Amino acid sequence: MxxxxxxxxxxxxxxxxxxxxxxxxxxxxxxxxxxxxxxxxxxxxxxxxxxxxxxxxxxxxxxxxxxxxxxxxxxxxxxxxxxxxxxxxxxxxxxxxxxxxxxxxPPATDETHALPQDMRTILDNLDPLPAALLNARSDVLSWNQAFAALFPGMVNTPAAERNAVWFVFTTPPCCNPILNLEEQAPEQVAIFRYRYSRHLHEPEWQEFVQRLCKASPEFARLWATHDVAPPRPCDKVFRYPAVGDVATRSTNLEVTALPGARLVVYTPVDDESRERIAWLRDHPEATAPDHRH
Missing domain, CATH: 1.10.260.40 (lambda repressor-like DNA-binding domains)
Incomplete structure (x- = not known):
């Protein structure tokens, strides 16, 4: 034996x-x-x-x-x-x-996307602050109305492609609202690698990185640096032709009811940005793309 x-x-x-x-x-x-x-x-x-x-x-x-x-x-x-x-x-x-x-x-798909009712209530009540629920890989699971107004190109894609990191690096410049992308891109990749290190043996994560490296030479270049950083608040500036620049600070809050999930909230850093977010929320058509790729 x-x-x-x-x-x-x-x-x-x-x-x-x-x-x-x-x-x-x-x-x-x-x-x-x-x-x-x-x-x-x-x-x-x-x-x-x-x-x-x-x-x-x-x-x-x-x-x-x-x-x-x-x-x-x-x-x-x-x-x-x-x-x-x-x-x-x-x-x-x-x-x-x-x-x-x-x-x-990784948990089964239905476990990953199961949204407790209290999370839906929290998202809705954070409005007009843009907020979304993401899993560890940055798949966008749910969001509120203000978030949808800022990122129509993200929330209107098929669920399998609705990923914040994918959006950052594959959206054409004409449709990408992130103004300080050159500053933010290295930090986003370093934080993503920090999370990736906890999922090294998971085929879904490996396949995602391989696909993104093929789709974005910039992501592939930054991924090859092996820079790593823990999650932390980030200053992100968005530009929308209808209102101009919107300066925010994104904060990640861990959701204990959904292991690996986090609530991402974008807080305007000044009154002008706050007013512009509120206007865009009430006029979502203003951020909708006027062309397709």
Whole structure:
């Protein structure tokens, strides 16, 4: 019989927590819930280790060692099978990956785009401040009316292409409202790489970077510098022919209800910019492009 391959011991406390966590999740599931006979000789509540292994399609020895907190390899695919068998919710699944020291794959699309009602209320009540909800990769998930007025070219694209970084680097100069792009572009790429470093093993992120490098020579050039910077407020100036320049400061607020998501709010830095945002919000046609590419 092939024994599970061990790896160097790392994070002993974490492995101990992993063992306790798996045991507690296993013991809360009854055999009847998974279509197994309950039997009369069970000494512990819930499922047995061999039953979890059988349902997850993994070796009994491997699962036993995992639950004992031994330093063995665990792949994302196998952890997913264990998570499904133990009926873990999104938070528990993330916790499992963290304790097993395995990079977590992105959540399913429906989880990523599920918008709690309170977030919709917050976005609407921030108006007339432009605000949007973005995920870690900067996909734009939802927005308010003021944001739509400032960025019609972004919100009116198909959902699969609705990405703030993609918008910055692929929008033609005639339609790109960012006035201080030369200053902002390096910072945007450095912050994006900071987030990217947490998703190195995720194919969706790798494919996105490859596509953007092909679509934008400027992004490819900046990406090759390997500059990195933590997220921070940014000064962004937009120019709209109908009103002139709009100076803002963008602030990112983490949304704990949606792991990886953040609320981006654009605050005008002066009264003139505030009045211009309000006017554009009431006249959204003024920022709509008058031509197509």
């Amino acid at each position: 092939t024994r599970p391959r061990t790896v160097p011991v790392r994070g002993g406390r974490r492995r101990h927590e992993l063992a306790s966590f798996l045991r507690s999740r296993r013991e809360r599931i009854t055999p009847e819930e998974v279509g197994m006979p309950s039997g009369s000789r069970r000494r512990t509540p819930g499922l047995r280790r061999e039953e979890v292994a059988q349902l997850a399609g993994v070796g009994v020895t491997w699962y036993t060692w995992l639950e004992q907190g031994r330093p063995i390899n665990a792949s994302a695919q196998v952890l997913d099978a264990v998570a499904r068998t133990l009926r873990l919710d999104a938070a528990e699944r993330e916790h499992l990956y963290r304790l097993a020291d395995v990079p977590q794959p």
